[in-house]
Amino acid sequence: MTAQYLIQRLVPNGDGVTEGRLYAKGVLPGEIVSGEVAAPTLTDVRIIEPSEHRVKPPCRHARSCGGCQLQHASDVFVAEWKVSGVRRALSARGIEAEMRPIVTSPPRTRRRATLAAKRTKKGVTAGFHRAASFEVVPISDCHVMHPDLLDALPVIERLAGMGASRKGKLAVTVTVSEGGLDVSVRHGKPLDGPLRADLAQATEQLRLARLAWESEVVAMRAPPVQCFGAAQVVPPPGAFLQATKHGEQALLEAVSEATANAKHIADLFAGCGTFTLPLAEGAEVHAVEGEAEMIAALDQGWRKAKGLKRVTGEARDLFRRPLLPDELARFDALVIDPPRAGAEAQVAEIAKSQIPRIAYVSCDPLTFARDAQTLISAGYRLNWVQVVDQFRWSSHIELAASFTLAHMAAGD
Incomplete structure (x- = not known):
């Protein structure tokens, strides 16, 4: 048996x-x-x-594609599992917090995806990797991606036919923008004159907004604009962007609540201004980001927008050179949105600063719990946690949280 x-x-x-x-x-x-x-x-x-x-997975590729791990589970189960994952991470460090109901992005709203493409003897294969494998699984449908991204598959196949080597795979990041598809390609053949000309012609024929090859912009038909509040920003190729507009709005609402009534805000790991620019409708904001190109894009977006308060920017590696307490002293609220590793060094300095309000956005419950423990030990209260599921049917978890000094009321 x-x-x-x-x-x-x-x-x-x-x-x-x-x-x-x-x-x-x-x-x-x-x-x-x-x-x-x-x-x-x-x-x-x-x-x-x-x-x-x-439940029956809604997507025909659920068994073969490695993009979704939980399509066989009900929406109710996935939502509770993700919230419980955050609760367990906090509980392991002795932390309890109000867990707000999860916000889940609808199907087919993912506006950015990185697909793989390779040349074969029979042509080109484009799709996602099989789970725990380097094999490329071709896809004909996707319940996660925005329809415009699915329509980009022929584009990716054409680019692979032109610029992929037989020994490697292209990594093609496609983003939906106001100007059309913004495409950034890595691991392709070296750019030379003929390839550059072919790619520029393809950009026009395929009506792409922009095409970048190994971060170099080859051609741009229309600015690949992203709207952050009243500002329009053209991010550098491959720059970080929240996965769905729906999820971005949920995170922004949480951040806005956590920093309500602040007049001077620091936005750390600010990217191209996802939070900076909308917050500038009511407060002066200082944005700090490690990539100078992102700060430049943010600044251009602010300068062209109308009705925003003063925004300043600083390119700075916050892992090696975190903002110190005397630099944080002029702010009455702070937003921090670090990568998966969290922000251990920066949070240690924030804990010393006694800045009144903190909005913490995280994509990893474990590093968030570690940093939350540091803040709580320094006299902060964790008021609430809002889990946001932008990566539907995946194991990925994002959240926003509100901290205030323990002697303050959450709404002060």
């Missing part, structure tokens, strides 16, 4: 784990499964007794 296993829980990447610490993909807590043991994993998994939360 084939051995059977009880799935106890899901780990942060969405895999299930059994009592004997075997890991299985595509399962849910409480399910009885069988499979072949290739420690520490179970392969060829079969569901013997399904969970009440198991």
